[in-house]
Amino acid sequence: xxxxxxxxxxxxxxxxxxxxxxxxxxxxxxxxxxxxxxxxxxxxxxxxxxxxxxxxxxxxxxxxxxxxxxxxxxxxxxxxxxxxxxxxxxxxxxxxxxxxxxxxxxxxxxxxxxxxxx
Numbered sequence: 001x002x003x004x005x006x007x008x009x010x011x012x013x014x015x016x017x018x019x020x021x022x023x024x025x026x027x028x029x030x031x032x033x034x035x036x037x038x039x040x041x042x043x044x045x046x047x048x049x050x051x052x053x054x055x056x057x058x059x060x061x062x063x064x065x066x067x068x069x070x071x072x073x074x075x076x077x078x079x080x081x082x083x084x085x086x087x088x089x090x091x092x093x094x095x096x097x098x099x100x101x102x103x104x105x106x107x108x109x110x111x112x113x114x115x116x117x118x
Contacts, residue, residue: 007088007098007115010042010055015096015117017043026054028061049092053078056088069105083107 013023019040026037037045037054045051056078059065065075067084074085081087086102095116102111 003100004113004115007055007100010051011046011090011096011098011115011117013039014042014046014051024058025062026058028058028063030062046090046096047092049090050078052088052090052098055098086111 010024013021016023016039019038021039022032022034022036023039024036024042025032026042027033027035029035042051042054045054056076059076060074067073067075069084073082077085077087079087079089081101081103083103084105086100088098088100090096090098097117098115100111100113100115101109104110
């Protein structure tokens with residue numbers, strides 16, 4: 001999946017935790033600008049357990065993807081998802097990781113991947 005490098009980038013940027021360094025499009029507007037969260041904010045989200053929600057909100061803002069089985073339901077969801085969705089879940093303590101899990105309409109796992117910090 002092409003989202004793996006993108007999520008890896010979010011995780012790596014969060015672990016740098018350098019204020020004023022902006023490396024990811026956290027607003028989902030297609031550009032990396034001063035309106036986006038800097039690495040220190042990403043680090044704060046990682047430690048609070050909210051990095052997954054920030055990523056999902058950015059993705060929804062940019063693409064507005066809907067479940068192929070349930071048209072009124074967002075395709076992406078932080079933490080745990082239901083049938084027809086993709087969940088992005090981050091832990092908030094070392095070793096930091098982000099898990100991606102996708103379900104079909106019958107709640108069978110289609111995809112499972114854990115992404116770890118470099």
